[in-house]
Amino acid sequence: MRILSTGWIGPEGLGVVGLPASLETPIDVAPLLKDRKSAKFMAKQDKLALIACHRAVQASGLRAEALAERTGIYLSVGPLPFEEPDLDLLHDKSIEEGRFSFRRATNEAFQAMNPLLTFKCLPNMPVFHVSFNLAIRGGYHVAYPGAGQFLTALDLALRDLRRGRFEHAIVGAVTDQRNTLTRHHLERGEPGASERAVDVACAWVVSTAGEGAASIRSLTLGYQPRDPFGEPVRARGPLLDVAAGTAGPALRVALDLASSRTRESYEWELEDGVTAQLELEGSA
Amino acid sequence: MGAVTPIGNSVGELTDALFRGVSGAGPLRRFDPGTLPTRFAAEVKGVKSEFRDVKIAFAVRAAREAMRQAFGPGEKMPARSRSALSAGLGLELFSVEDLVASRTPGFAPPEDRFARMTFLNTPSDLCLHLIGAEFRLNLPPMVHISACAAGTDAIGAGFQAIRDGVADVVLAGGTDSMINPMGLGGFCRITAPSTRNDSPETASRPFDATRDGFVLGEGSGFLVLEEESHARARGAASLARISGYGNSLDAHSVSDPHPEGAGALRAMREALASAGIGPDEISAVNAHGTGTPKNDPAETKAIRALLGPRADEVPVHSTKSMIGHLISAAGAVETIAAIQCIRARKMHATINLTKVADDCGLRHVVGEPLATPLRHVLKNSFGFGGQNACIVISQA
Numbered sequence: 001m002r003i004l005s006t007g008w009i010g011p012e013g014l015g016v017v018g019l020p021a022s023l024e025t026p027i028d029v030a031p032l033l034k035d036r037k038s039a040k041f042m043a044k045q046d047k048l049a050l051i052a053c054h055r056a057v058q059a060s061g062l063r064a065e066a067l068a069e070r071t072g073i074y075l076s077v078g079p080l081p082f083e084e085p086d087l088d089l090l091h092d093k094s095i096e097e098g099r100f101s102f103r104r105a106t107n108e109a110f111q112a113m114n115p116l117l118t119f120k121c122l123p124n125m126p127v128f129h130v131s132f133n134l135a136i137r138g139g140y141h142v143a144y145p146g147a148g149q150f151l152t153a154l155d156l157a158l159r160d161l162r163r164g165r166f167e168h169a170i171v172g173a174v175t176d177q178r179n180t181l182t183r184h185h186l187e188r189g190e191p192g193a194s195e196r197a198v199d200v201a202c203a204w205v206v207s208t209a210g211e212g213a214a215s216i217r218s219l220t221l222g223y224q225p226r227d228p229f230g231e232p233v234r235a236r237g238p239l240l241d242v243a244a245g246t247a248g249p250a251l252r253v254a255l256d257l258a259s260s261r262t263r264e265s266y267e268w269e270l271e272d273g274v275t276a277q278l279e280l281e282g283s284a
Numbered sequence: 285m286g287a288v289t290p291i292g293n294s295v296g297e298l299t300d301a302l303f304r305g306v307s308g309a310g311p312l313r314r315f316d317p318g319t320l321p322t323r324f325a326a327e328v329k330g331v332k333s334e335f336r337d338v339k340i341a342f343a344v345r346a347a348r349e350a351m352r353q354a355f356g357p358g359e360k361m362p363a364r365s366r367s368a369l370s371a372g373l374g375l376e377l378f379s380v381e382d383l384v385a386s387r388t389p390g391f392a393p394p395e396d397r398f399a400r401m402t403f404l405n406t407p408s409d410l411c412l413h414l415i416g417a418e419f420r421l422n423l424p425p426m427v428h429i430s431a432c433a434a435g436t437d438a439i440g441a442g443f444q445a446i447r448d449g450v451a452d453v454v455l456a457g458g459t460d461s462m463i464n465p466m467g468l469g470g471f472c473r474i475t476a477p478s479t480r481n482d483s484p485e486t487a488s489r490p491f492d493a494t495r496d497g498f499v500l501g502e503g504s505g506f507l508v509l510e511e512e513s514h515a516r517a518r519g520a521a522s523l524a525r526i527s528g529y530g531n532s533l534d535a536h537s538v539s540d541p542h543p544e545g546a547g548a549l550r551a552m553r554e555a556l557a558s559a560g561i562g563p564d565e566i567s568a569v570n571a572h573g574t575g576t577p578k579n580d581p582a583e584t585k586a587i588r589a590l591l592g593p594r595a596d597e598v599p600v601h602s603t604k605s606m607i608g609h610l611i612s613a614a615g616a617v618e619t620i621a622a623i624q625c626i627r628a629r630k631m632h633a634t635i636n637l638t639k640v641a642d643d644c645g646l647r648h649v650v651g652e653p654l655a656t657p658l659r660h661v662l663k664n665s666f667g668f669g670g671q672n673a674c675i676v677i678s679q680a
Contacts, residue, residue, distance in 0.1 A: 100384035106318030110469030128669030225416035
């Protein structure tokens with residue numbers, strides 16, 4: 001299978017080594033929207049996913065008609081993000097005399113929530129926004145939350161392509177990490193990780209034919225269940241200096257391809273217990 | 285198979301209740317819903333959870349029942365088997381109570397690792413690691429967060445992994461509970477659930493003219509899927525077969541299904557093609573059947589387009605009429621219901637269907653269970669954001 005192209009979005013100057021000068025990711029999704037009104041339903045994660053997938057598709061040279069029902073979308077999504085203003089609202093309308101009040105929470109806090117927040121919280125929404133704006137109506141797989149889930153998504157995509165279910169697959173990972181809730185989650189896994197956390201998305205267009213960045217010779221997966229309440233497992237293998245969550249492996253390979261520093265073999269042992277060996281061959 | 289549901293905490297209890305037409309809905313007990321527009325749900329009864337996020341306890345219990353039935357008490361996966369978990373998971377549980385606590389002057393974060401991992405929000409994949417370790421699974425878990433389609437996607441992906449030759453055994457299913465202030469509150473804000481507060485037991489009314497939304501349920505269902513020769517080699521008997529799977533994207537609307545059911549129809553056709561059968565071989569349909577104003581007519585159109593002239597002959601039912609909408613666990617529990625119907629040679633009824641809506645005309649099973657041989661049953665699940673998943677369940 002060929003990796004026809006990759007696309008990503010992250011902080012400016014993002015590279016394999018070191019931290020960029022700023023860890024903020026500039027996002028402008030407006031030019032990509034089929035319907036500008038849909039922006040109000042979009043969380044940051046949705047926008048990141050759409051931009052990365054769009055960039056990958058643009059770079060592939062594939063036209064919209066070639067995608068449609070002959071393409072599957074396989075995305076891994078990071079942990080649930082929650083922005084400070086929304087948390088402030090929930091907090092302020094849930095306290096009575098300085099303590100949590102169920103009565104106030106159900107009577108006031110939830111009634112005050114913007115209904116659109118419901119859609120922004122649904123973790124499968126990135127797949128909708130990608131499918132809607134890129135007019136893709138094939139199949140899908142949407143997974144969560146660790147780096148290993150990008151690799152299981154890739155495995156599913158490769159099997160679907162081999163079986164002839166689709167001609168093309170958009171395989172990617174997206175995570176919004178620079179928000180209060182996800183930072184909290186990162187810190188309990190690895191103290192200090194939230195200081196390196198970035199909002200990123202990366203997508204590959206993988207196809208049964210065509211020329212492109214590289215070929216996937218093989219992908220071998222294994223699993224060592226971990227104790228979620230035990231000591232955290234540190235990831236091993238080629239990743240980035242920024243904390244890129246579920247997008248780590250995808251982004252590492254994409255950045256290597258872009259700088260012509262692709263390895264023949266990538267081996268990872270990831271925090272979620274997934275082990276993987278990805279073997280690539282250079283493009284013809 | 286294993287199940288934890290609003291009408292029974294085992295497959296046996298679930299089956300008995302389904303054929304008796306029991307509703308699992310009632311006034312909310314887990315928390316005070318205050319003045320939320322919907323103040324009832326289909327709650328699981330009698331399952332204690334050491335986790336604040338009850339869907340973890342549901343998943344572990346259902347997985348254990350399934351493994352016990354497949355391999356015997358205390359058994360793990362056979363040592364040389366390639367085994368995986370494929371699970372539909374619900375949203376992380378977020379605690380507003382913890383949010384308030386964390387902003388109180390003098391607050392100190394918990395030190396105990398168990399408390400730290402469940403404070404403020406609980407990662408939904410905790411249960412996968414617990415199950416993976418308990419049963420010594422050796423392939424990566426396949427996690428599915430396609431909302432209402434997740435459970436069916438999980439079973440389909442498990443089936444496909446075995447068919448592709450990458451796994452021998454897959455523990456496939458789903459778990460969910462959104463019966464908490466954030467979950468129910470969020471759905472209320474988009475007016476999705478029924479507001480029939482004065483009569484919760486009759487509120488889930490799939491395909492009915494007076495339906496007004498779904499009833500939020502909770503629970504878990506797991507099935508042990510096994511490659512045929514692998515099962516035969518150890519003398520295991522099959523309960524049923526998963527023989528086909530398909531999924532598709534509507535690419536239409538963030539909240540509404542395609543009005544003609546176009547995406548749903550593609551997924552159904554793909555599932556049949558995957559099973560190597562035609563529409564004339566479908567014995568019955570276990571519908572997505574949520575009881576929402578928009579799903580039921582769109583699904584009806586898709587089913588009618590699929591079945592053609594047989595649309596008025598093939599019986600259709602909705603398990604959600606009794607257990608409510610289990611979101612990420614729905615497809616898994618409803619697949620178990622369909623399998624039990626196949627084995628019993630009868631279909632449970634859709635309860636609360638007193639007047640079929642004009643745009644929902646199908647051969648609905650109402651009143652008493654329908655005695656009928658069931659060779660191939662089509663199971664539909666359609667998720668928010670236009671994600672459609674279908675599987676074909678066949679006699680063993």
